[in-house]
Amino acid sequence: MTGGDSRQRIEAYLGTLRGRLRGIPEQEVREIVDELRSHIIDRAAASGEITATGVDAALAALGTPEELASQYMTDNLLARAEVSRSPVRILRSLFRWASLSVAGFCVLLGSSVGYFFGAVFILVGTLKPFHPHSAGLWIFPNGPGDYEMSFRLGFGSVPAGGRDLLGWWIVPIGWIAGCGLVMLTTHIAVWFVRQYRKSWALARG
């Protein structure tokens, strides 16, 4: 094996690893790959030159690229979710978790609903000043004895017989309830992630 072959083997290993790091931001993937390349070269060239046996030993000691990638993926994304309060980051981590287990999928589903309603509350509260006569929480008749309640952003006309339930109160209520819902969803999602990471760390072995 020549020096060129050794380099090729290193790049093949890193290529497989890179392919498995889906979901992690590109900048971080580049850092992970650069760091491991630096590690492999340092370790393989312990006696000066990079030797074929040195590269083999370095790659074997790292473990397979698949194992390594899976440690980065789950550990990293969920750890980030644990310390993060950003819904975008949490949802991204939950997407990854959902691809791994049914529990993850359920948490993703629940969190999406929570964030969706939180966003709707905030949006309606924000749009009320722009559409004072049509935005808000509306109730209108839907057949005899049946009523339907809906959030209206104020685009389009109000259905006949409808009543604006909260009036201007939708502005403070929308903001408080919306932010509260987003925060509550985040707390619950992080709690689930924490429980999962505890059980996962034990099962990993």
Add this chain to the structure above:
Amino acid sequence: MKERGPRDQETDDKWEVQLRKGCLELAIMAALWGGRRYGLEILRQLESDSDLIVSEGTIYPLLSRLKAMGLVSSEWVESDAGHPRKYYALTRTGRQRAIEMARVWKRFSSSMSELLAPLAKENR
């Protein structure tokens, strides 16, 4: 008495691996206590001072996690070897966390030693 089979051996090994992994985070932070180091340096120190390392690959995802948690920071530094190396250092939060963890560890290990004292005598 029942014979101990290969399965028992496997369970023993798993327990040991988990024990090592559980301590690795604190060990890495202890290795960084004296100043910044890059991955291979941390590995070398852990290898010479302890027998904690199971697979060399384990410490890189762990370092990345410590960074995501804000316990360590990292920077790329050019080296004489002709390629840059990623150095890690404890952040202020990391130093506080390490002190706390060391305190918990000390309490834990001394109560464990006390508990295990009769077993150690048995072994002699």
